[in-house]
Amino acid sequence: MSLPVNIKELINGRMVEWERMEFKKGWNPESVLHSICAFANDFNNWGGGYIIVGIEEEDGLPVLPPYGLNIEHVDRMQKELHELCNQLYPVYFPVVEPTYFQNKLILIIWVPGGQNRPYKSPVSLGKKKESAYYIRRFSKTVKAQKSDERELLSMTASIPFDDRINHNAGISDINLTLVKAHLKEVGSGLLLEADAIPFADLCRRMNIVEGPDEYVMPKNAGLLFFNDEPHRFFRGAQIDVVEFEDDVGDSFTERIFTGPLRQQIVSVLAYVKNNILVENIRKIPGQAEALRFFNYPYEAFEEALVNAVYHKSYEIQEPVEVRIYPARIEILSYPGPLPPLNKDNLMDENISSRRYRNRIIGDFLKELHLTEGRNTGFRKIRKVLEYNGSPKPVFMTDDERSYFLTVLMIHPEAQVEAQVEAQVELTDTQMDILSGCVSGPKSKREIAEMLGHSTVSGNVKKAISELIGHGLLDYTIPDKPRSRLQKYRTTEKGREFLRGSRK
Numbered sequence: 001m002s003l004p005v006n007i008k009e010l011i012n013g014r015m016v017e018w019e020r021m022e023f024k025k026g027w028n029p030e031s032v033l034h035s036i037c038a039f040a041n042d043f044n045n046w047g048g049g050y051i052i053v054g055i056e057e058e059d060g061l062p063v064l065p066p067y068g069l070n071i072e073h074v075d076r077m078q079k080e081l082h083e084l085c086n087q088l089y090p091v092y093f094p095v096v097e098p099t100y101f102q103n104k105l106i107l108i109i110w111v112p113g114g115q116n117r118p119y120k121s122p123v124s125l126g127k128k129k130e131s132a133y134y135i136r137r138f139s140k141t142v143k144a145q146k147s148d149e150r151e152l153l154s155m156t157a158s159i160p161f162d163d164r165i166n167h168n169a170g171i172s173d174i175n176l177t178l179v180k181a182h183l184k185e186v187g188s189g190l191l192l193e194a195d196a197i198p199f200a201d202l203c204r205r206m207n208i209v210e211g212p213d214e215y216v217m218p219k220n221a222g223l224l225f226f227n228d229e230p231h232r233f234f235r236g237a238q239i240d241v242v243e244f245e246d247d248v249g250d251s252f253t254e255r256i257f258t259g260p261l262r263q264q265i266v267s268v269l270a271y272v273k274n275n276i277l278v279e280n281i282r283k284i285p286g287q288a289e290a291l292r293f294f295n296y297p298y299e300a301f302e303e304a305l306v307n308a309v310y311h312k313s314y315e316i317q318e319p320v321e322v323r324i325y326p327a328r329i330e331i332l333s334y335p336g337p338l339p340p341l342n343k344d345n346l347m348d349e350n351i352s353s354r355r356y357r358n359r360i361i362g363d364f365l366k367e368l369h370l371t372e373g374r375n376t377g378f379r380k381i382r383k384v385l386e387y388n389g390s391p392k393p394v395f396m397t398d399d400e401r402s403y404f405l406t407v408l409m410i411h412p413e414a415q416v417e418a419q420v421e422a423q424v425e426l427t428d429t430q431m432d433i434l435s436g437c438v439s440g441p442k443s444k445r446e447i448a449e450m451l452g453h454s455t456v457s458g459n460v461k462k463a464i465s466e467l468i469g470h471g472l473l474d475y476t477i478p479d480k481p482r483s484r485l486q487k488y489r490t491t492e493k494g495r496e497f498l499r500g501s502r503k
Contacts, residue, residue: 002097002099002188002189002190002192002205003095003108003110003188003189003190003205004183004186004188004190004205004206004207005186005188005367006186006187006188006367007099007101007108007189008101008187009186009187010050010108011052011055011062011064011101012062013061014369015366016047016049016050016363016366017046018060018061018139019046019049019138019139020046020047020048020049020050020136021049021050021051021052021139022035022049022050022051022057022139022141023052023055023056023057023061023062023063024051024052024054024055024057025055025056025057025067026053026054026067026069027053027069027073027077029080029081029084029125031141032051032053032081032084032109033084033085033087033088033121033122033125034121034134034141035049035051035111035134035141036051036084036085036088036092036109036111036121037088037092037119037120037121037133037134038134038135038136038141038142039051039094039111039136040088040092040094040111040112040113040114040117040119041113041114041117041118041119041134041135041144041152042113042114042117042359043135043136043144043148043152044136044356045113045160045355045356045357045358045359046113046136046356046359046362047112047113047356047359047360047362047363048110048111048112048113048114048359049111049136050108050109050110050111051108051109051111052106052107052108052109053069053077053106053107053108054066054067054068054069054104054105054106054107055067055101055106060139064102065102065103065104066101066102066104066106067104068104068105068106069104069105069106070105071105074098074105074107077107078096078107081094081096081109084125087121087122087125088119088120088121089119089120089131090114090116090119092114092116092119094109094110094111094112095109095110095111095112095205096108096109096110097110099189112207112360113159113160113163113359115159115163115210117152117155117156118133118152118153118155118156119133120132120133121133121134123143132144133148133149133152135148135152160356160357160358160359160360161220161313161314161315161357161358162219162220162221162224162314162358162359162360162361163219163220163221163359163360164219164220165210165211165217165218165219165220166218166219166220166223166233167217168233169217169218169223169227169233170217170218171199171200171203171209171216171217171218173218173223173227173233174199174203174208174218174222174223174226174227175226175227175228176194176199176202178225178226178227178228178260179194179202179203179206179208179226180194182225182226182262182364182367182368185368186367186368190202190205190206200213200216203216203218203222204216206222207219207360208221208222208225208226208360219360220233220234220314221358221360221361221364224237224260224261224314224361225260225261225262225361225364226260227260228259228260229258229259230259230260230261231258234314234317235317236312236314236316236317236318236319236334237258237261237314237319238256238257238258238264238319238320239256239257239264239265239268239305239309239319239320239321240254240255240256240257240319240320240321240322241254241255241257241268241322241324242254242255242321242322242323242324243276243324244323244324244325244326245326246325246326247325247326247327255271256319257271261309261361261364262364262368262370264309265305265306265309268305268322269298269301269302269305272301272322272324273298275499276295276296276324276329277294277295277296277297277298277301278294278295278492278496279292279293279294279492280292280294280295280411280413280414280493281492282413293388293389293390293411293413293414294411294414295410295411295414295415296329296390296408296411297384297385297387297388297390299380299384300380300381300384300385300388300390300393300408301329301331301408302370303371303377303380303381303384304331304377304381304406304408305320305322305331306365306370306371307331307371307406308320308331308332308333308404308406309333309361309365310358310361310362310365310371311333311337311356311357311358311404312333312334312335312357313334313335313357314358316334316335318333318334320332320333321333326410327409327410328407328408328409328410329407329408330405330406330408331405331406331408332403332404332405332406333403333404334402334403334404335401335402335403335404336397336398336400336401336402336403336404337397337401337404338356338357338401339355341397341401342397342399342401343396343397343398343399343401346395346396346397347394349378349379349382378393378395381393381406381408385408388411389411389412389413390408390409390411391409391411391412393406393407393408393409394406394407394409395407424470424472424497426467426472427463429451429459429460429463430463430467431498431501432450432451433447433450433451433460433463433464433467433488434467434472434473434490434494434497434498435490435498436450437473437488437489437490437494438494438495438498440489441476441487441488441489442487442488442489443486443487443488444456444460444461444464444486444488446487447460447464447488448460464488467488467494468488471491471493471494472490472491472493472494472497473488473489473490473491474488474489474490474491475487475488476488476489
Protein backbone atom coordinates (compact mmCIF):
# COMPACT_ATOMS: atom_id res chain seq x y z
CA MET A 1 0.00 0.00 0.00
CA SER A 2 1.75 3.17 -1.22
CA LEU A 3 1.80 6.30 0.92
CA PRO A 4 0.86 9.72 -0.54
CA VAL A 5 4.37 11.08 0.05
CA ASN A 6 7.83 10.94 -1.49
CA ILE A 7 9.64 8.28 0.59
CA LYS A 8 13.14 9.62 -0.12
CA GLU A 9 12.24 13.15 0.96
CA LEU A 10 10.42 11.83 4.01
CA ILE A 11 13.40 9.83 5.27
CA ASN A 12 15.84 12.67 4.56
CA GLY A 13 13.75 15.07 6.63
CA ARG A 14 12.78 17.38 3.79
CA MET A 15 9.03 16.86 4.16
CA VAL A 16 8.15 16.84 7.86
CA GLU A 17 9.87 17.87 11.09
CA TRP A 18 12.32 15.40 12.64
CA GLU A 19 10.17 15.48 15.81
CA ARG A 20 7.43 13.76 13.81
CA MET A 21 9.66 10.86 12.80
CA GLU A 22 10.94 7.91 14.79
CA PHE A 23 13.51 5.48 13.40
CA LYS A 24 13.94 1.96 14.77
CA LYS A 25 16.63 -0.50 13.75
CA GLY A 26 14.47 -3.48 14.64
CA TRP A 27 11.03 -4.49 15.82
CA ASN A 28 10.12 -3.52 19.38
CA PRO A 29 6.33 -3.97 19.66
CA GLU A 30 5.90 -2.24 23.03
CA SER A 31 7.89 0.83 21.97
CA VAL A 32 6.11 0.96 18.60
CA LEU A 33 2.69 0.81 20.29
CA HIS A 34 3.60 3.66 22.66
CA SER A 35 4.72 5.82 19.71
CA ILE A 36 1.56 5.04 17.73
CA CYS A 37 -0.45 6.16 20.76
CA ALA A 38 1.62 9.36 21.06
CA PHE A 39 1.35 10.30 17.39
CA ALA A 40 -2.39 9.53 17.36
CA ASN A 41 -2.88 11.85 20.36
CA ASP A 42 -1.19 14.59 18.30
CA PHE A 43 -0.69 16.75 21.39
CA ASN A 44 0.56 19.75 19.36
CA ASN A 45 -1.68 19.31 16.29
CA TRP A 46 1.39 18.55 14.19
CA GLY A 47 -0.51 16.02 12.09
CA GLY A 48 0.69 12.79 13.71
CA GLY A 49 3.94 11.22 12.58
CA TYR A 50 5.89 8.35 11.04
CA ILE A 51 7.59 5.31 12.58
CA ILE A 52 10.20 3.79 10.27
CA VAL A 53 11.41 0.31 11.18
CA GLY A 54 14.61 -0.97 9.61
CA ILE A 55 16.64 2.24 9.91
CA GLU A 56 18.83 2.90 12.92
CA GLU A 57 18.61 6.26 14.70
CA GLU A 58 21.44 8.35 16.07
CA ASP A 59 20.74 11.67 17.83
CA GLY A 60 17.28 11.76 16.30
CA LEU A 61 18.56 11.33 12.72
CA PRO A 62 18.53 8.28 10.43
CA VAL A 63 21.69 6.25 9.96
CA LEU A 64 21.99 5.43 6.27
CA PRO A 65 22.19 3.15 4.41
CA PRO A 66 19.30 1.34 6.15
CA TYR A 67 19.90 -1.71 8.32
CA GLY A 68 16.98 -3.39 6.55
CA LEU A 69 14.48 -6.10 7.46
CA ASN A 70 13.85 -9.70 6.48
CA ILE A 71 10.72 -10.09 4.35
CA GLU A 72 9.37 -12.90 6.56
CA HIS A 73 9.82 -10.69 9.61
CA VAL A 74 7.91 -7.85 7.91
CA ASP A 75 4.91 -10.11 7.30
CA ARG A 76 4.96 -11.13 10.96
CA MET A 77 5.29 -7.51 12.09
CA GLN A 78 2.20 -6.44 10.14
CA LYS A 79 0.09 -9.24 11.64
CA GLU A 80 1.34 -8.44 15.14
CA LEU A 81 0.75 -4.73 14.58
CA HIS A 82 -2.94 -5.37 13.91
CA GLU A 83 -3.24 -7.22 17.22
CA LEU A 84 -1.31 -4.50 19.05
CA CYS A 85 -3.52 -1.68 17.80
CA ASN A 86 -6.59 -3.48 19.12
CA GLN A 87 -5.10 -2.89 22.58
CA LEU A 88 -5.26 0.89 22.17
CA TYR A 89 -8.27 2.62 23.68
CA PRO A 90 -10.09 3.75 21.63
CA VAL A 91 -8.92 1.32 18.96
CA TYR A 92 -6.74 3.00 16.33
CA PHE A 93 -5.15 1.60 13.16
CA PRO A 94 -2.32 3.40 11.33
CA VAL A 95 -1.41 3.11 7.64
CA VAL A 96 1.43 0.66 6.97
CA GLU A 97 3.69 0.32 3.93
CA PRO A 98 6.59 -2.10 3.46
CA THR A 99 8.92 -0.58 0.87
CA TYR A 100 12.47 -0.76 -0.42
CA PHE A 101 14.80 2.16 0.23
CA GLN A 102 18.41 2.08 -0.94
CA ASN A 103 17.90 -1.60 -1.79
CA LYS A 104 16.84 -2.49 1.76
CA LEU A 105 13.37 -3.50 2.94
CA ILE A 106 11.90 -1.19 5.59
CA LEU A 107 8.48 -0.79 7.20
CA ILE A 108 6.86 2.66 7.33
CA ILE A 109 4.01 3.20 9.80
CA TRP A 110 2.09 6.42 9.11
CA VAL A 111 0.11 7.62 12.13
CA PRO A 112 -2.18 10.58 11.29
CA GLY A 113 -3.62 12.50 14.23
CA GLY A 114 -6.59 10.52 15.54
CA GLN A 115 -10.24 11.53 15.31
CA ASN A 116 -11.11 10.13 18.77
CA ARG A 117 -8.30 11.34 21.00
CA PRO A 118 -7.18 10.98 23.70
CA TYR A 119 -5.81 7.45 23.22
CA LYS A 120 -4.40 5.15 25.89
CA SER A 121 -1.88 2.37 25.46
CA PRO A 122 -0.86 -0.52 27.72
CA VAL A 123 2.26 0.46 29.62
CA SER A 124 3.56 -3.08 29.25
CA LEU A 125 2.61 -5.97 26.99
CA GLY A 126 2.97 -8.34 29.92
CA LYS A 127 0.16 -9.61 32.11
CA LYS A 128 -0.16 -6.33 34.01
CA LYS A 129 -2.97 -4.31 32.41
CA GLU A 130 -1.96 -0.77 33.42
CA SER A 131 -2.63 1.81 30.69
CA ALA A 132 -1.39 5.37 30.17
CA TYR A 133 -1.57 8.31 27.79
CA TYR A 134 1.52 8.87 25.66
CA ILE A 135 2.54 12.06 23.86
CA ARG A 136 5.48 13.34 21.84
CA ARG A 137 7.88 15.62 23.69
CA PHE A 138 10.29 17.02 21.11
CA SER A 139 11.62 13.89 19.34
CA LYS A 140 10.76 11.41 22.12
CA THR A 141 7.68 9.42 23.06
CA VAL A 142 6.94 9.93 26.75
CA LYS A 143 4.22 9.06 29.22
CA ALA A 144 1.97 12.08 29.77
CA GLN A 145 2.35 13.86 33.11
CA LYS A 146 -0.70 14.92 35.14
CA SER A 147 -0.73 18.43 33.64
CA ASP A 148 -0.36 16.94 30.14
CA GLU A 149 -3.22 14.53 30.86
CA ARG A 150 -5.53 17.38 31.84
CA GLU A 151 -4.75 19.25 28.63
CA LEU A 152 -5.07 16.08 26.57
CA LEU A 153 -8.47 15.33 28.10
CA SER A 154 -9.57 18.88 27.29
CA MET A 155 -8.94 17.99 23.63
CA THR A 156 -11.55 15.21 23.72
CA ALA A 157 -13.51 15.34 20.47
CA SER A 158 -11.60 18.52 19.61
CA ILE A 159 -10.43 17.87 16.09
CA PRO A 160 -8.71 20.61 14.05
CA PHE A 161 -11.16 22.09 11.56
CA ASP A 162 -9.19 21.01 8.49
CA ASP A 163 -9.29 17.38 9.72
CA ARG A 164 -13.06 17.30 10.26
CA ILE A 165 -15.61 15.68 7.96
CA ASN A 166 -17.67 18.11 5.87
CA HIS A 167 -21.28 16.90 5.84
CA ASN A 168 -22.30 19.51 3.27
CA ALA A 169 -20.19 17.92 0.55
CA GLY A 170 -19.66 14.49 -0.97
CA ILE A 171 -16.71 12.49 -2.24
CA SER A 172 -17.70 13.57 -5.76
CA ASP A 173 -16.58 17.07 -4.77
CA ILE A 174 -12.98 15.81 -4.63
CA ASN A 175 -11.36 16.30 -8.05
CA LEU A 176 -9.33 13.25 -9.15
CA THR A 177 -7.28 15.36 -11.58
CA LEU A 178 -6.16 17.66 -8.77
CA VAL A 179 -5.36 14.67 -6.55
CA LYS A 180 -3.19 13.06 -9.24
CA ALA A 181 -1.47 16.38 -10.00
CA HIS A 182 -0.54 16.66 -6.31
CA LEU A 183 0.81 13.10 -6.15
CA LYS A 184 2.86 13.74 -9.29
CA GLU A 185 4.30 16.98 -7.95
CA VAL A 186 5.39 15.45 -4.64
CA GLY A 187 6.74 12.32 -6.35
CA SER A 188 4.51 9.81 -4.55
CA GLY A 189 4.43 6.17 -5.65
CA LEU A 190 0.69 6.25 -4.95
CA LEU A 191 0.25 7.94 -8.34
CA LEU A 192 0.96 4.61 -10.06
CA GLU A 193 -1.98 3.04 -8.21
CA ALA A 194 -4.38 5.97 -8.57
CA ASP A 195 -6.27 4.56 -11.57
CA ALA A 196 -6.23 0.96 -10.35
CA ILE A 197 -7.87 1.32 -6.93
CA PRO A 198 -11.32 2.63 -5.94
CA PHE A 199 -11.40 6.41 -5.67
CA ALA A 200 -12.57 6.23 -2.04
CA ASP A 201 -9.52 4.08 -1.14
CA LEU A 202 -7.21 6.55 -2.87
CA CYS A 203 -8.70 9.41 -0.86
CA ARG A 204 -8.48 7.40 2.37
CA ARG A 205 -4.78 6.83 1.81
CA MET A 206 -4.35 10.58 1.40
CA ASN A 207 -6.30 11.17 4.63
CA ILE A 208 -8.81 13.48 2.89
CA VAL A 209 -11.99 11.41 3.43
CA GLU A 210 -13.42 9.35 6.25
CA GLY A 211 -16.36 7.10 6.98
CA PRO A 212 -17.67 3.63 6.09
CA ASP A 213 -18.16 2.63 2.46
CA GLU A 214 -21.82 3.59 2.56
CA TYR A 215 -21.05 7.08 3.91
CA VAL A 216 -17.62 8.24 2.71
CA MET A 217 -17.38 12.00 3.28
CA PRO A 218 -14.59 14.47 2.44
CA LYS A 219 -12.57 16.23 5.08
CA ASN A 220 -12.32 20.01 4.97
CA ALA A 221 -8.65 19.87 3.95
CA GLY A 222 -9.58 17.66 1.00
CA LEU A 223 -12.04 20.27 -0.26
CA LEU A 224 -9.59 23.13 0.29
CA PHE A 225 -6.88 21.47 -1.80
CA PHE A 226 -8.74 19.25 -4.25
CA ASN A 227 -11.92 21.12 -5.17
CA ASP A 228 -11.93 23.75 -7.93
CA GLU A 229 -14.11 26.13 -5.92
CA PRO A 230 -13.44 25.69 -2.19
CA HIS A 231 -14.97 29.12 -1.52
CA ARG A 232 -18.37 27.47 -2.12
CA PHE A 233 -17.85 25.54 1.11
CA PHE A 234 -15.68 28.03 3.01
CA ARG A 235 -16.62 31.62 2.37
CA GLY A 236 -13.25 33.05 3.39
CA ALA A 237 -11.11 30.59 1.42
CA GLN A 238 -9.53 33.17 -0.87
CA ILE A 239 -6.71 35.72 -0.99
CA ASP A 240 -7.53 39.38 -1.65
CA VAL A 241 -4.70 41.53 -3.03
CA VAL A 242 -5.40 45.26 -2.64
CA GLU A 243 -3.04 47.89 -4.10
CA PHE A 244 -3.35 51.40 -2.63
CA GLU A 245 -2.10 54.47 -4.47
CA ASP A 246 -1.35 56.24 -1.18
CA ASP A 247 -1.60 55.76 2.59
CA VAL A 248 -5.03 57.41 2.74
CA GLY A 249 -6.58 54.34 1.11
CA ASP A 250 -9.32 56.08 -0.90
CA SER A 251 -7.95 54.99 -4.27
CA PHE A 252 -7.13 51.31 -4.78
CA THR A 253 -7.43 48.31 -7.07
CA GLU A 254 -8.45 44.87 -5.81
CA ARG A 255 -7.79 41.40 -7.18
CA ILE A 256 -9.38 38.28 -5.69
CA PHE A 257 -7.62 34.93 -6.03
CA THR A 258 -9.75 31.81 -5.57
CA GLY A 259 -9.41 28.10 -6.35
CA PRO A 260 -7.55 25.29 -4.54
CA LEU A 261 -5.18 26.57 -1.84
CA ARG A 262 -2.04 25.65 -3.76
CA GLN A 263 -3.31 27.50 -6.84
CA GLN A 264 -4.15 30.57 -4.75
CA ILE A 265 -0.67 30.72 -3.24
CA VAL A 266 1.17 30.16 -6.52
CA SER A 267 -0.98 32.71 -8.38
CA VAL A 268 -0.52 35.44 -5.76
CA LEU A 269 3.23 34.81 -5.57
CA ALA A 270 3.51 35.07 -9.36
CA TYR A 271 1.43 38.25 -9.48
CA VAL A 272 3.42 40.01 -6.77
CA LYS A 273 6.75 38.86 -8.20
CA ASN A 274 5.92 40.12 -11.69
CA ASN A 275 4.14 43.35 -10.76
CA ILE A 276 5.35 44.54 -7.35
CA LEU A 277 8.85 43.24 -6.62
CA VAL A 278 11.68 45.14 -8.29
CA GLU A 279 15.43 44.56 -8.21
CA ASN A 280 17.51 47.72 -7.84
CA ILE A 281 21.15 48.05 -8.90
CA ARG A 282 23.55 50.66 -7.49
CA LYS A 283 27.01 51.19 -8.96
CA ILE A 284 29.47 51.98 -6.17
CA PRO A 285 32.55 54.07 -7.04
CA GLY A 286 35.75 52.10 -6.61
CA GLN A 287 34.00 48.72 -6.60
CA ALA A 288 33.75 46.30 -9.49
CA GLU A 289 30.50 44.75 -8.27
CA ALA A 290 27.30 46.74 -8.11
CA LEU A 291 25.03 46.68 -5.07
CA ARG A 292 21.85 44.71 -5.73
CA PHE A 293 18.73 44.71 -3.58
CA PHE A 294 14.97 44.33 -3.92
CA ASN A 295 12.26 46.68 -2.76
CA TYR A 296 10.86 43.58 -1.02
CA PRO A 297 12.75 40.25 -1.12
CA TYR A 298 10.63 37.48 -2.64
CA GLU A 299 11.48 34.86 0.01
CA ALA A 300 10.24 37.09 2.84
CA PHE A 301 6.92 37.77 1.11
CA GLU A 302 6.51 34.09 0.21
CA GLU A 303 7.06 32.98 3.80
CA ALA A 304 4.65 35.59 5.19
CA LEU A 305 1.93 34.69 2.67
CA VAL A 306 2.20 30.92 3.14
CA ASN A 307 2.20 31.35 6.94
CA ALA A 308 -1.06 33.30 6.65
CA VAL A 309 -2.71 30.60 4.51
CA TYR A 310 -1.36 27.83 6.76
CA HIS A 311 -2.37 29.29 10.11
CA LYS A 312 -5.67 31.06 9.39
CA SER A 313 -8.95 29.54 10.56
CA TYR A 314 -11.20 28.43 7.72
CA GLU A 315 -14.14 28.52 10.12
CA ILE A 316 -13.87 32.32 10.07
CA GLN A 317 -15.39 33.78 6.92
CA GLU A 318 -12.59 36.25 6.26
CA PRO A 319 -10.01 36.01 3.46
CA VAL A 320 -6.27 36.41 3.73
CA GLU A 321 -5.60 40.03 2.79
CA VAL A 322 -2.46 41.32 1.09
CA ARG A 323 -2.41 45.12 1.27
CA ILE A 324 0.20 46.83 -0.88
CA TYR A 325 0.97 50.45 0.01
CA PRO A 326 3.63 52.71 -1.58
CA ALA A 327 6.14 51.92 1.18
CA ARG A 328 4.98 48.66 2.81
CA ILE A 329 3.17 45.36 2.31
CA GLU A 330 0.76 44.04 4.94
CA ILE A 331 -0.41 40.42 5.14
CA LEU A 332 -3.47 40.01 7.37
CA SER A 333 -5.18 36.80 8.48
CA TYR A 334 -7.68 35.69 11.11
CA PRO A 335 -7.50 34.78 13.94
CA GLY A 336 -4.22 35.53 15.69
CA PRO A 337 -1.41 33.22 16.84
CA LEU A 338 -1.82 30.36 19.28
CA PRO A 339 -0.37 30.49 22.83
CA PRO A 340 2.23 31.12 24.09
CA LEU A 341 2.44 33.86 21.44
CA ASN A 342 0.64 37.11 22.28
CA LYS A 343 0.81 40.80 21.46
CA ASP A 344 3.51 41.42 24.08
CA ASN A 345 6.01 38.73 23.03
CA LEU A 346 5.30 38.47 19.30
CA MET A 347 8.34 40.56 18.37
CA ASP A 348 10.63 38.62 20.72
CA GLU A 349 13.14 36.85 18.47
CA ASN A 350 13.51 33.98 20.96
CA ILE A 351 9.81 33.15 21.42
CA SER A 352 8.26 30.29 19.49
CA SER A 353 5.14 28.14 19.42
CA ARG A 354 4.89 24.51 18.40
CA ARG A 355 1.09 24.41 18.30
CA TYR A 356 -0.49 24.30 14.85
CA ARG A 357 -4.07 25.19 13.93
CA ASN A 358 -4.28 23.13 10.71
CA ARG A 359 -2.48 19.80 10.71
CA ILE A 360 -3.46 18.37 7.29
CA ILE A 361 -3.06 21.70 5.48
CA GLY A 362 0.40 21.94 7.00
CA ASP A 363 1.37 18.50 5.73
CA PHE A 364 0.26 19.28 2.17
CA LEU A 365 2.16 22.59 2.15
CA LYS A 366 5.29 20.85 3.43
CA GLU A 367 5.00 18.13 0.78
CA LEU A 368 4.81 20.89 -1.85
CA HIS A 369 7.84 22.64 -0.30
CA LEU A 370 5.80 25.79 0.25
CA THR A 371 6.63 25.78 3.96
CA GLU A 372 9.14 24.04 6.21
CA GLY A 373 6.83 23.74 9.20
CA ARG A 374 9.74 23.74 11.62
CA ASN A 375 8.71 26.91 13.42
CA THR A 376 11.26 28.81 11.32
CA GLY A 377 8.90 31.27 9.61
CA PHE A 378 9.68 34.34 11.72
CA ARG A 379 13.42 33.62 11.68
CA LYS A 380 13.48 33.13 7.92
CA ILE A 381 11.63 36.40 7.27
CA ARG A 382 14.01 38.31 9.55
CA LYS A 383 17.10 36.70 8.00
CA VAL A 384 16.04 37.37 4.40
CA LEU A 385 15.15 41.00 5.14
CA GLU A 386 18.45 41.57 6.93
CA TYR A 387 20.42 40.09 4.01
CA ASN A 388 18.55 42.40 1.61
CA GLY A 389 19.27 45.45 3.77
CA SER A 390 15.56 45.95 4.50
CA PRO A 391 14.01 47.15 7.78
CA LYS A 392 12.98 44.51 10.31
CA PRO A 393 9.50 43.00 9.91
CA VAL A 394 6.64 43.87 12.22
CA PHE A 395 4.37 41.15 13.65
CA MET A 396 1.17 42.28 15.37
CA THR A 397 -1.94 40.94 17.10
CA ASP A 398 -4.32 42.20 19.81
CA ASP A 399 -5.19 41.14 23.36
CA GLU A 400 -7.79 38.66 22.10
CA ARG A 401 -5.50 37.26 19.36
CA SER A 402 -8.29 38.03 16.89
CA TYR A 403 -5.96 38.75 13.95
CA PHE A 404 -2.36 38.32 12.82
CA LEU A 405 -0.61 41.03 10.83
CA THR A 406 2.81 40.88 9.16
CA VAL A 407 4.27 44.15 7.86
CA LEU A 408 7.17 44.23 5.39
CA MET A 409 8.67 47.70 4.91
CA ILE A 410 10.15 48.78 1.59
CA HIS A 411 13.95 48.97 1.29
CA PRO A 412 14.92 52.57 2.21
CA GLU A 413 16.85 53.20 -1.02
CA ALA A 414 14.08 51.67 -3.12
CA GLN A 415 11.65 54.07 -1.46
CA VAL A 416 13.85 57.06 -2.34
CA GLU A 417 14.10 55.85 -5.91
CA ALA A 418 10.35 55.39 -6.13
CA GLN A 419 9.84 58.95 -4.89
CA VAL A 420 12.29 60.28 -7.48
CA GLU A 421 10.60 58.31 -10.24
CA ALA A 422 7.24 59.71 -9.21
CA GLN A 423 8.62 63.19 -9.89
CA VAL A 424 9.93 62.29 -13.37
CA GLU A 425 7.69 63.56 -16.15
CA LEU A 426 8.48 62.43 -19.67
CA THR A 427 7.43 63.99 -22.94
CA ASP A 428 5.51 62.00 -25.52
CA THR A 429 8.71 61.70 -27.56
CA GLN A 430 10.62 60.29 -24.59
CA MET A 431 7.84 57.79 -23.86
CA ASP A 432 7.92 56.66 -27.51
CA ILE A 433 11.71 56.23 -27.37
CA LEU A 434 11.51 54.31 -24.10
CA SER A 435 8.78 52.02 -25.45
CA GLY A 436 10.54 51.50 -28.77
CA CYS A 437 13.82 50.43 -27.18
CA VAL A 438 12.13 47.73 -25.09
CA SER A 439 12.04 45.33 -28.06
CA GLY A 440 15.79 45.74 -28.66
CA PRO A 441 18.69 48.23 -28.81
CA LYS A 442 18.44 50.99 -31.43
CA SER A 443 20.87 53.56 -32.82
CA LYS A 444 20.04 57.28 -32.89
CA ARG A 445 19.16 57.03 -36.57
CA GLU A 446 16.88 54.05 -35.96
CA ILE A 447 15.20 55.94 -33.12
CA ALA A 448 14.67 58.97 -35.38
CA GLU A 449 13.16 56.77 -38.11
CA MET A 450 10.93 55.09 -35.52
CA LEU A 451 9.64 58.56 -34.56
CA GLY A 452 9.02 59.42 -38.23
CA HIS A 453 11.95 61.86 -38.54
CA SER A 454 14.21 61.94 -41.59
CA THR A 455 17.24 63.11 -39.55
CA VAL A 456 18.44 62.98 -35.95
CA SER A 457 17.25 66.33 -34.64
CA GLY A 458 18.47 68.19 -31.57
CA ASN A 459 15.21 67.35 -29.79
CA VAL A 460 15.82 63.62 -30.29
CA LYS A 461 19.38 63.93 -28.95
CA LYS A 462 18.11 65.88 -25.93
CA ALA A 463 15.36 63.35 -25.24
CA ILE A 464 17.88 60.46 -25.34
CA SER A 465 20.31 62.33 -23.07
CA GLU A 466 17.63 63.04 -20.45
CA LEU A 467 16.42 59.44 -20.49
CA ILE A 468 20.00 58.28 -19.84
CA GLY A 469 20.27 60.82 -17.03
CA HIS A 470 17.13 59.40 -15.39
CA GLY A 471 18.56 55.88 -15.66
CA LEU A 472 15.70 54.82 -17.94
CA LEU A 473 17.87 54.35 -21.04
CA ASP A 474 21.40 52.96 -21.25
CA TYR A 475 24.28 52.59 -23.71
CA THR A 476 25.09 49.24 -25.30
CA ILE A 477 28.76 50.35 -25.26
CA PRO A 478 28.94 52.31 -21.98
CA ASP A 479 32.73 52.83 -22.02
CA LYS A 480 32.58 54.49 -25.48
CA PRO A 481 29.54 56.81 -25.49
CA ARG A 482 30.53 58.39 -28.85
CA SER A 483 31.14 55.11 -30.69
CA ARG A 484 29.63 54.99 -34.19
CA LEU A 485 28.29 51.55 -33.24
CA GLN A 486 26.53 52.92 -30.17
CA LYS A 487 22.94 51.89 -29.55
CA TYR A 488 20.46 52.52 -26.75
CA ARG A 489 18.31 50.11 -24.75
CA THR A 490 15.60 50.48 -22.13
CA THR A 491 16.88 49.62 -18.65
CA GLU A 492 15.00 47.52 -16.10
CA LYS A 493 14.22 50.77 -14.33
CA GLY A 494 12.80 52.08 -17.60
CA ARG A 495 10.67 48.96 -18.05
CA GLU A 496 9.35 49.38 -14.52
CA PHE A 497 8.58 53.04 -15.27
CA LEU A 498 6.58 51.98 -18.34
CA ARG A 499 4.67 49.36 -16.35
CA GLY A 500 3.85 51.96 -13.71
CA SER A 501 2.69 54.49 -16.29
CA ARG A 502 0.19 51.99 -17.71
CA LYS A 503 -1.56 51.39 -14.38
